[in-house]
Amino acid sequence: MTSHNDNVLNNLPGGAPARGKRSGGSRRRAQAGGELPEASISEFDGVRCLHLGHTPWVQGAMRIHRPRKLELEYIQRMMAWLLLVEPAAAPTDWSGLRVAQLGLGAAALARFCHGELRVPTTVVELNPQVIAACRQWFRLPADDERLQVLAADAGAWVAEPAQRASVDVLCVDLYDHEAAAPVLDDADFYRHCFEALDEGGVLSVNLFGRNASFARSARRIAQAFVGDAGEADAAPCGEVWMLDPTDEGNTIVLAIKGGRLPDADTLARRAEQVHARTGLRAQRWLHLFKPVPLRAEPVPVRATPARRAAQAKTDEGARP
Secondary structure, eight states: OBOOOOOOOEEOSSOSOOBOOOOSSSGGGGSGGGBOOOEEEEEETTEEEEEESSOSOBSEEEETTOTTSOOSHHHHHHGGGGGTOOOSSBTTBOTTSOEEEEOOTTSHHHHIIIIIIOOOEEEEESOHHHHHHHHHHSOOOOOBTTEEEEESOHHHHHHSGGGTTOEEEEEEOOOOTTOSSOSSOSHHHHHHHHHHEEEEEEEEEEEETTSTHHHHHHHHHHHHHTOOTTOTTOOOOEEEEEEOOOTTOEEEEEEEETOOOOOHHHHHHHHHHHHHHHOOOGGGGGGTEEEOOSSSSOOOOOOOHHHHHHHHHHHHHHOO
16 A cells, blocks of 8 residues: 555446455454445556545556556565575575465555466455455456465454464555554554464565554564563564665565574575566665664664675775
C-alpha cells in the first residue's frame, strides 16, 4: 500500500461489496456493520492500480504489458529477504523455500514468487472481492502445486498452531482503505509471525516510515524477534533491520529469526546474483540497511556490513 495521485477510480465490475464475519485484530475493525470495502481499479500510463473503496491509496499496481514486473518501489524492496536467506540447492534456486504472504494487494508478490522465483507460496487475504479482482484484472494465477490463495483472516491464520515453523519467508502488507496504520499490529501478531517462521526465516513488513505509528510497530517487531534489549546478558534470538523509506514514505522492516545480517561480501554477492536472475536492482538495497532501534530512546547500534567496509577503507586510506 502506498500513496497515489490519480483520483480517477472505477468500480470493479462483477459483484457487490464483499462481506465477512467480524473478529478482533483484522482490517474488518475499520468497517462498521462488518462490510468490507469495495475493490476498485484505476489505470494511468499503462499501469493498473487496485484501491479499496473510493480512496487514492494504492493497494498494489501492475504494468499491464509487463505483469511480472514489480512496479512499485516498496514492493521491490519487500523482496530484500532474498539477500538474507541461503538457498539450499543453488545460489539462485529459491524453489525449496516456503513463502507466505499476509495481504494480497494487487498480487504483485504472488505473481513474482510464482512465475519468476517458482517458490511455493501461500497467500492469505481477508476480502474475497480483492481475490476476485486479482484473478480478473491483475493476472493472479489459478491455485496449483506452487500457489494457494486463502480467503481468510491473516491474524487467525498465522496464530494457528499448525503454522508454527511452517514458512521460511513471511511477507506482511496489511493496510486497509484508510491507510492510517497496519490493521494487524499488536505484540501478539508479531509474536505469531515469529513463531510461524522456521529457524533462520525472515519477516518482511511494509510500514509507513513517516507515520507516527512506525516507531511503535518497529519496536513491537523488535520485541518479538530480539526480546528485551535492556537485558545485557539475554541471548539474542534474531535481528531486526529496516530499509530507508521510499519517496512515498514506505519503510520495509526485515526481521531475522535466530540469525544475523550476512557480512558485506555475502550481501554484495547475493545482490549481484539476485539482479542477474530476476532483474531486481538489489545492489541499491545494500546502502539502505539500518538497524531498528530496540528502545524508544536512541541506543548504540552496530553499523551495517556495507558501512563497516566503507569505514574500514576510509580508515586505511587515512593511515600514513
